[in-house]
Amino acid sequence: xxxxxxxxxxxxxxxxxxxxxxxxxxxxxxxxxxxxxxxxxxxxxxxxxxxxxxxxxxxxxxxxxxxxxxxxxxxxxxxxxxxxxxxxxxxxxxxx
Numbered sequence: 579x580x581x582x583x584x585x586x587x588x589x590x591x592x593x594x595x596x597x598x599x600x601x602x603x604x605x606x607x608x609x610x611x612x613x614x615x616x617x618x619x620x621x622x623x624x625x626x627x628x629x630x631x632x633x634x635x636x637x638x639x640x641x642x643x644x645x646x647x648x649x650x651x652x653x654x655x656x657x658x659x660x661x662x663x664x665x666x667x668x669x670x671x672x673x674x
Contacts, residue, residue, distance in 0.1 A: 579650055587646055592639035599634055 604623040607614045612624050649655055 579647060584643065584647055588639055588643040591642040591646075592635050595638040595642070596631060596635035599631060599638070603630075 604626060606621060607618065607624050608620070610624045614620075614622075
């Protein structure tokens with residue numbers, strides 16, 4: 579696998595994990611017991627820390643990318659192994 583492909587896959591995993599982890603650990607002004615600023619939305623976070631989110635997303639994306647590349651190289655699981663819709667029985671529709 580080329581390094582450019584690995585970087586692209588890492589970026590996709592990073593964005594996905596950042597959006598998944600975005601709501602965790604965020605508290606509103608009502609939950610934190612802090613007075614709201616006039617005009618502030620009720621759902622606005624009080625202590626949003628993007629640096630912490632980036633660090634967590636970086637770690638998760640690195641782990642997922644490593645697993646993806648190792649699976650690509652060694653072929654642990656393929657699309658044929660994940661058969662969500664099994665083939666119908668061969669005699670389906672021929673009985674009367």
